[in-house]
Structure formats: structure tokens, C-alpha cells
Amino acid sequence: QVQVVESGGGLVQAGGSLRLSCAASGSIFSISTMGWYRQAPGNKRDLVAAIRSGGETTYGGSLKGRFTVSRDNAKNTTYLQMNNLKPEDTAVYYCSADISGPGHSGSYFYDHRYWGQGTQVTVSS
Numbered sequence: 560q561v562q563v564v565e566s567g568g569g570l571v572q573a574g575g576s577l578r579l580s581c582a583a584s585g586s587i588f589s590i591s592t593m594g595w596y597r598q599a600p601g602n603k604r605d606l607v608a609a610i611r612s613g614g615e616t617t618y619g620g621s622l623k624g625r626f627t628v629s630r631d632n633a634k635n636t637t638y639l640q641m642n643n644l645k646p647e648d649t650a651v652y653y654c655s656a657d658i659s660g661p662g663h664s665g666s667y668f669y670d671h672r673y674w675g676q677g678t679q680v681t682v683s684s
Contacts, residue, residue: 561585561673565654568678571644575682579639581654581675591657591670593630593637597650597680604653610637644682651677 567579583590594609606619608628616628625644630637637654654675662668 561587561656561658561660563654563656563673563675565652565675565678568652568680570681570683573645573682573684575644576640576642577644577680579641579652579654579678579680581637581639581656583635583656583658583673586660587635588659588661588667590632590635591659592655593657594655595628595637595639596653596655597648598653598677599650602650607652608639609655641680644680646682646684648680649682650680652680653677 562585563581563583565579565581567577569577571577590612592609592611595607596604597607598604607622608626609617610628610630612632625642627640656673657670658673659669
């Protein structure tokens with residue numbers, strides 16, 4: 560059984576910073592990509608940032624420069640540092656983890672995407 564749990568959301572004023580954390584736990588052999596997505600009401604879920612096990616990063620839109628993604632492979636954890644937050648950054652932020660691990664009866668699953676429950680980030684003007 561695998562769990563992905565985010566933490567660190569909250570209410571912040573425009574111009575402020577927040578740091579989100581996401582930890583994967585359970586029966587895990589490896590995690591290839593860990594990502595952050597966000598979804599505002601009425602909008603689709605969009606990529607914020609992703610990081611591979613080797614450290615390669617991808618950012619959505621024009622977020623690079625304000626947002627920084629990192630990970631600690633030993634802890635199966637990824638972080639999203641968000642600086643100079645704007646009201647339009649308000650959304651539910653979701654963590655994803657592409658996990659390989661043991662399945663049932665000696666089987667093996669490869670790069671199955673697990674999602675966290677989401678954490679609310681609200682930026683006031």
C-alpha cells in the first residue's frame with residue numbers, strides 16, 4: 560500500500576512565501592518523477608513543477624523563477640518553495656509520484672502515478 564501526503568498549504572498575503580512538502584510512503588521500490596499540480600475552481604489541473612530522480616526539473620508556464628522544486632530521494636519527499644506569491648496562485652496543490660513497487664502474488668508495478676489529497680493555498684491581495 561502506498562500513500563502520498565502533502566503538507567504546508569495555508570493563507571498568505573501577496574508577496575509572501577510558502578513551502579509545500581510531499582512524502583510518499585509504503586511498499587516502494589523506486590520513484591521516478593515527483594510532481595506538483597494545481598487546480599483552481601472551474602479550471603483544469605495544471606502542471607506546476609516536476610522533478611526526476613536524477614534532479615532534472617520541469618516547470619509549467621512562467622513559474623520558474625518564483626517556484627522551485629526539489630526532492631530528497633532518501634526520504635521519498637519532494638518540496639515546492641513558492642516565493643512572491645500572487646492572488647492568481649490560489650488553488651489546491653496536488654502532489655504526484657510515479658512509483659514502482661511490489662504488487663500482489665509476487666507481481667510488480669512500474670511507474671504507477673499516485674496522487675496526494677491536495678493542500679489549499681490561498682493568496683490574499
